[in-house]
Amino acid sequence: xxxxxxxxxxxxxxxxxxxxxxxxxxxxxxxxxxxxxxxxxxxxxxxxxxxxxxxxxxxxxxxxxxxxxxxxxxxxxxxxxxxxxxxxxxxxxxxxxxxxxxxxxxxxxxxxxxxxxxxxxxxxxxxxxxxxxxxxxxxxxxxxxxxxxxxxxxxxxxxxxxxxxxxxxxxxxxxxxxxxxxxxxxxxxxxxxxxxxxxxxxxxxxxxxxxxxxxxxxxxxxxxxxxxxxxxxxxxxxxxxxxxxxxxxxxxxxxxxxxxxxxxxxxxxxxxxxxxxxxxxxxxxxxxxxxxxxxxxxxxxxxxxxxxxxxxxxxxxxxxxxxxxxxxxxxxxxxxxxxxxxxxxxxxxxxxxxxxxxxxxxxxxxxxxxxxxxxxxxxxxxxxxxxxxxxxxxxxx
Amino acid sequence: xxxxxxxxxxxxxxxxxxxxxxxxxxxxxxxxxxxxxxxxxxxxxxxxxxxxxxxxxxxxxxxxxxxxxxxxxxxxxxxxxxxxxxxxxxxxxxxxxxxxxxxxxxxxxxxxxxxxxxxxxxxxxxxxxxxxxxxxxxxxxxxxxxxxxxxxxxxxxxxxxxxxxxxxxxxxxxxxxxxxxxxxxxxxxxxxxxxxxxxxxxxxxxxxxxxxxxxxxxxxxxxxxxxxxxxxxxxxxxxxxxxxxxxxxxxxxxxxxxxxxxxxxxxxxxxxxxxxxxxxxxxxxxxxxxxxxxxxxxxxxxxxxxxxxxxxxxxx
Numbered sequence: 001x002x003x004x005x006x007x008x009x010x011x012x013x014x015x016x017x018x019x020x021x022x023x024x025x026x027x028x029x030x031x032x033x034x035x036x037x038x039x040x041x042x043x044x045x046x047x048x049x050x051x052x053x054x055x056x057x058x059x060x061x062x063x064x065x066x067x068x069x070x071x072x073x074x075x076x077x078x079x080x081x082x083x084x085x086x087x088x089x090x091x092x093x094x095x096x097x098x099x100x101x102x103x104x105x106x107x108x109x110x111x112x113x114x115x116x117x118x119x120x121x122x123x124x125x126x127x128x129x130x131x132x133x134x135x136x137x138x139x140x141x142x143x144x145x146x147x148x149x150x151x152x153x154x155x156x157x158x159x160x161x162x163x164x165x166x167x168x169x170x171x172x173x174x175x176x177x178x179x180x181x182x183x184x185x186x187x188x189x190x191x192x193x194x195x196x197x198x199x200x201x202x203x204x205x206x207x208x209x210x211x212x213x214x215x216x217x218x219x220x221x222x223x224x225x226x227x228x229x230x231x232x233x234x235x236x237x238x239x240x241x242x243x244x245x246x247x248x249x250x251x252x253x254x255x256x257x258x259x260x261x262x263x264x265x266x267x268x269x270x271x272x273x274x275x276x277x278x279x280x281x282x283x284x285x286x287x288x289x290x291x292x293x294x295x296x297x298x299x300x301x302x303x304x305x306x307x308x309x310x311x312x313x314x315x316x317x318x319x320x321x322x323x324x325x326x327x328x329x330x331x332x333x334x335x336x337x338x339x340x341x342x343x344x345x346x347x348x349x350x351x352x353x354x355x356x357x358x359x360x361x362x363x364x365x366x367x368x369x370x371x372x373x374x375x376x377x378x379x380x381x382x383x384x385x386x387x388x389x390x391x392x393x394x395x396x397x
Numbered sequence: 398x399x400x401x402x403x404x405x406x407x408x409x410x411x412x413x414x415x416x417x418x419x420x421x422x423x424x425x426x427x428x429x430x431x432x433x434x435x436x437x438x439x440x441x442x443x444x445x446x447x448x449x450x451x452x453x454x455x456x457x458x459x460x461x462x463x464x465x466x467x468x469x470x471x472x473x474x475x476x477x478x479x480x481x482x483x484x485x486x487x488x489x490x491x492x493x494x495x496x497x498x499x500x501x502x503x504x505x506x507x508x509x510x511x512x513x514x515x516x517x518x519x520x521x522x523x524x525x526x527x528x529x530x531x532x533x534x535x536x537x538x539x540x541x542x543x544x545x546x547x548x549x550x551x552x553x554x555x556x557x558x559x560x561x562x563x564x565x566x567x568x569x570x571x572x573x574x575x576x577x578x579x580x581x582x583x584x585x586x587x588x589x590x591x592x593x594x595x596x597x598x599x600x601x602x603x604x605x606x607x608x609x610x611x612x613x614x615x616x617x618x619x620x621x622x623x624x625x626x627x628x629x630x631x632x633x634x635x636x637x638x639x640x641x642x643x644x645x646x647x648x649x650x651x652x653x654x655x656x657x658x659x660x661x662x663x664x665x666x667x668x669x670x671x672x673x674x675x676x677x678x679x680x681x682x683x684x685x686x687x688x689x690x691x692x693x694x695x696x697x698x699x700x701x702x703x704x705x706x707x708x709x710x711x712x713x
Contacts, residue, residue: 023485023488023492024481050492052484052491054480054481054526055526056522056526057518058518060473060477061474061480061519061522061523064471064477064478065477065478065480065481065484068470068478068483068484068485069482069484069485070481070485072482072485072486074484074485074488090471091471091474094471098470201441201466201482201485201486201501202466203441203501206441206463206465206466208456208461209467209469210456210468210469210470211456211458211459211461212452212456214457217458
């Protein structure tokens with residue numbers, strides 16, 4: 001039986017962590033994810049969890065301690081944002097290469113510089129090929145639900161990879177919204193116990209972790225990692241189905257909102273999907289066949305499925321909340337475009353970089369994208385596929 | 398407890414095994430093997446290693462020289478990595494998920510690069526948080542793994558590949574950082590400085606105390622490097638002895654803030670005795686460079702006197 005509550009995104013994550021009751025949490029405060037370790041240390045102080053909370057001196061040590069803990073045989077969790085993730089960067093790759101199924105909440109924020117504490121996706125995009133499964137969350141509910149599913153995905157024998165759960169800093173991390181929680185017992189049962197096959201604390205089978213891995217072996221080991229990421233797709237599908245059976249809340253690789261019969265569509269991630277749904281509804285009431293594809297599973301990227309879901313459209317806009325500074329286009333755009341190309345789908349596609357550094361993205365902005373798409377659908381012409389949304393004119397020369 | 402060190406060495410199986418690829422005449426494997434000998438046979442250990450000579454020579458996939466559980470992650474974070482493993486142990490033990498009567502000890506090894514320099518933050522954090530672990534620095538006074546670059550542990554005037562003794566600048570121009578004292582300032586239950594002085598009694602006993610003192614402990618162990626220091630491989634033990642007898646590397650421990658010098662040479666030798674056999678100090682013996690030896694001697698004397706004073710003051 002679900003419990004109705006009102007929680008912020010950070011509270012929702014902390015609540016999920018309390019119910020998951022991980023063995024070790026190591027974290028360092030950084031806006032806007034600070035509240036997560038803050039709430040969690042209260043649970044520790046009050047004895048509501050069995051967790052050892054390691055109040056590390058940096059994010060680099062947070063990830064290092066999580067690696068040590070998970071390799072030792074414990075379930076480890078952490079949370080961070082932006083520069084915290086940047087400082088972890090070295091260890092992010094090591095965590096996934098050691099095949100350690102830990103879970104991290106990334107409350108998305110612009111990476112310095114210059115310093116900015118507000119939301120965009122530049123932090124997540126910086127680690128998009130680091131071997132972590134990456135799930136994005138539109139709101140507090142999805143952040144909570146993704147946490148409940150994450151350990152089962154990560155720990156599955158065919159996967160054994162860490163999971164990163166993203167949500168938008170401040171926009172969802174700090175706004176209080178309605179949420180449906182599962183009771184503690186239900187969560188405990190769903191998440192299950194962690195029984196690693198090999199771990200440091202198993203004195204009956206001492207192991208060595210993190211070798212010097214030279215020309216004769218590294219290639220195969222990296223390919224095993226790549227295969228685990230491929231395997232994750234099926235496992236994410238299975239776990240999401242189990243979760244739907246339990247809660248009635250449906251999750252798959254992405255959400256299709258009025259996409260079936262749509263002629264034009266936006267592809268985006270996290271909270272912008274909420275604004276986009278509102279605009280889609282408005283446009284639909286005016287007879288415009290607008291739709292939305294909201295990516296939930298960004299890594300592994302569901303190339304075949306995305307290409308299929310967008311194949312019938314007359315024009316598509318991909319919204320990137322991070323500029324790739326590569327002269328070619330945003331990361332999500334490139335993934336969607338190559339998925340479409342490989343599938344042989346010739347749909348006109350444009351990219352909008354938007355919301356950088358927390359720039360507000362209003363429904364009018366989203367509507368302007370659909371207006372552009374209508375024009376593209378009509379003419380089939382794209383003068384410049386790499387565009388900006390909400391950028392002040394004249395200042396960005 | 399009375400014991401016979403010879404018997405310990407002869408009878409306790411080595412937990413750091415032969416077949417590793419460290420250089421002949423290197424001081425580090427001697428340290429690793431002896432520290433692990435101080436473990437009770439029935440205790441399991443989780444060993445963390447910072448990236449460095451020791452790591453890349455002892456765990457080359459698919460071979461490991463370690464019979465205990467071992468983890469290496471990166472250069473600067475052996476302290477944090479091991480603190481996570483220790484936290485896991487505390488948590489799982491508390492939850493009854495590990496046998497109550499079996500014990501695991503946590504030991505980190507890092508060179509001076511991974512400890513004095515890039516890893517000092519991670520080390521300081523782990524020690525301050527009070528994890529029940531030992532951090533062992535094998536200090537060979539430079540980044541030997543990458544090819545003898547200067548570190549903050551490199552002694553003044555030493556010739557390294559990034560502080561070369563040139564025509565204008567005669568080697569490293571800064572003094573060694575005193576990491577042992579930095580660790581003492583963390584107010585840990587046990588801090589010690591030692592080296593492999595025959596018959597290893599000092600090293601063995603300090604390792605045992607460090608491992609079996611509850612809470613965080615730090616061991617700073619001088620470990621000469623034949624390539625970086627420029628000595629013949631069979632001179633290792635002699636170099637160690639000269640470091641102790643010149644008081645270049647004083648042997649002492651600090652237990653709950655009380656200093657105890659564990660080796661006071663009957664005759665304190667002049668520093669030339671230590672410097673002379675090492676090629677890295679060769680330029681100090683050229684005519685006109687006598688001032689360098691004098692200055693070096695003064696610094697050694699000052700630090701030795703400080704230590705004598707600290708021993709007196711803290712035991713009053």
